[in-house]
Amino acid sequence: xxxxxxxxxDGIQIAVLPFFAGGVSSPADIxxxxxxxxxxxxxxxxxWAFLPTFAAELIPGFDLxxxxxxxxxxxxxxxxxxxxxxxxPRDFTSTRSLNS
Numbered sequence: 001x002x003x004x005x006x007x008x009x010d011g012i013q014i015a016v017l018p019f020f021a022g023g024v025s026s027p028a029d030i031x032x033x034x035x036x037x038x039x040x041x042x043x044x045x046x047x048w049a050f051l052p053t054f055a056a057e058l059i060p061g062f063d064l065x066x067x068x069x070x071x072x073x074x075x076x077x078x079x080x081x082x083x084x085x086x087x088x089p090r091d092f093t094s095t096r097s098l099n100s
Contacts, residue, residue, distance in 0.1 A: 002043040002072055009036040010066035013057075033057040036068050047075045 009032055037054050041047075053071040056062050 002040055005036060005039050006068040006072040009068045013063040029057065029063065040072060044075055049074050
């Protein structure tokens with residue numbers, strides 16, 4: 001769901017560039033970016049990467065780069081790398097019964 005929203009938001013801002021070309025001066029651009037930031041934070045949890053992405057979206061012309069998709073890629077990659085594998089203690093009783 002988060003991926004669909006990030007890609008859709010970037011697609012809207014790229015495809016409808018004339019309406020969002022104003023950057024900070026465009027209320028529609030700010031509304032889309034604020035909504036996406038809130039929705040992504042709800043879906044995947046807050047991450048600091050969403051803050052500079054929101055700020056970058058306020059710069060005119062930056063809407064041509066898929067910043068929300070890039071931020072979500074970064075967040076999901078970092079979270080996937082931070083998950084430590086479960087290590088189970090070796091059960092010596094089961095191996096002894098097999099060898100006996």
